[in-house]
Amino acid sequence: MSLSSNDRVVAIQPDRTQVLRRRIRWIVAATIGYNVIEAIIAIAAGSVASSAALIGFGLDSIVEVLSAAAVAWQFAAPDPEKREKTALRVIAWAFFALAAYVIVDAGLSLFGVREAEHSTVGIVLAAVSLLVMPFLSFAERRAGHELGSASAVADSKQTLICSYLSAALLVGLLLNTLFGWAWADSVAALVIVVFAVREGFEAWRGDACKVPVAALTGERDVEHEDCC
Numbered sequence: 001m002s003l004s005s006n007d008r009v010v011a012i013q014p015d016r017t018q019v020l021r022r023r024i025r026w027i028v029a030a031t032i033g034y035n036v037i038e039a040i041i042a043i044a045a046g047s048v049a050s051s052a053a054l055i056g057f058g059l060d061s062i063v064e065v066l067s068a069a070a071v072a073w074q075f076a077a078p079d080p081e082k083r084e085k086t087a088l089r090v091i092a093w094a095f096f097a098l099a100a101y102v103i104v105d106a107g108l109s110l111f112g113v114r115e116a117e118h119s120t121v122g123i124v125l126a127a128v129s130l131l132v133m134p135f136l137s138f139a140e141r142r143a144g145h146e147l148g149s150a151s152a153v154a155d156s157k158q159t160l161i162c163s164y165l166s167a168a169l170l171v172g173l174l175l176n177t178l179f180g181w182a183w184a185d186s187v188a189a190l191v192i193v194v195f196a197v198r199e200g201f202e203a204w205r206g207d208a209c210k211v212p213v214a215a216l217t218g219e220r221d222v223e224h225e226d227c228c
Contacts, residue, residue, distance in 0.1 A: 020147040027140045031159055034132060035061040041125050049119035052109050053172045053188035056102035057126075057165060060192055063094045064162070088203050095200030099193045106189040109182065116185035118177045126170035133163040161199075165192055 039061035046054030077083050109116055141156035172188025175181045 017147065020143050023143045024140060024147070027136060027143065031136050031140075032065055034136070035065050035162075038125065038129060039065070041121065045119050045121040045125065049117040049122065050109070051116045051119055051122060051173070051185050052102060052105040053116070053169050053185045053192065054119060054122045054125075055105060056098070056189045056192040056196075057169050059098045059101065060165060060196060061162075063091075063098050063196070066091070066094055092200045092203035095196045095203060099196040099200065102189050102193050102196070106186040106193070109186040109189075116176055116182045119173060123170065123173045123177065126166050126173060129166035130163055130170060133159055133166060137163070161195060165195060168192065 039058045042054050042058030042061065044058075045051070046056075046058060073083065073087065137156045137159040140159065144156060168188045168191040172184045172186075175184035
């Protein structure tokens with residue numbers, strides 16, 4: 001594995017290696033579990049409040065879970081490379097479909113076809129996510145650095161992106177609640193679209209394979225898999 005001078009680590013004891021591997025597995029599992037709960041609450045609350053931002057946030061959480069599942073399916077095969085292209089295409093199209101849906105939904109709100117309503121549940125969810133996701137990202141990044149896994153470190157950065165989406169969602173919902181700016185909900189939704197499209201293109205190019213391979217295979221010092 002090739003690491004920069006800042007990322008190089010000294011040899012660690014086998015027992016410590018096992019502890020770090022387990023920790024990363026638990027962190028990844030916790031992240032996926034939280035995203036499932038987050039998706040259910042966000043989509044339900046978004047449907048009630050006609051909030052494009054909330055629905056888009058929930059759908060993004062589902063895509064993140066599907067992405068992790070696709071990569072897990074890929075690495076469950078004896079020869080992961082044979083499933084590589086299929087997994088990447090599934091991930092990419094899922095993000096593109098998400099972006100298309102949110103654009104249409106946000107457009108309906110912007111042009112007055114419907115207006116987003118106040119959502120206390122959405123505000124609480126966004127606030128909680130803004131606290132939880134950076135914590136999970138920091139924990140995985142720290143364990144990844146100590147283990148010497150560049151893939152775990154990169155995955156922690158993807159988790160951090162979720163906190164940015166949470167911040168955009170929270171701002172949009174608060175502006176709507178405090179000032180009655182229903183358009184702010186649509187703007188927050190379009191921010192989610194930008195992230196979704198970016199992640200879709202990364203998946204299409206192969207960057208989406210950059211997941212904690214150490215957590216999936218048990219191998220130490222495994223670089224990101226090059227997908228394309």
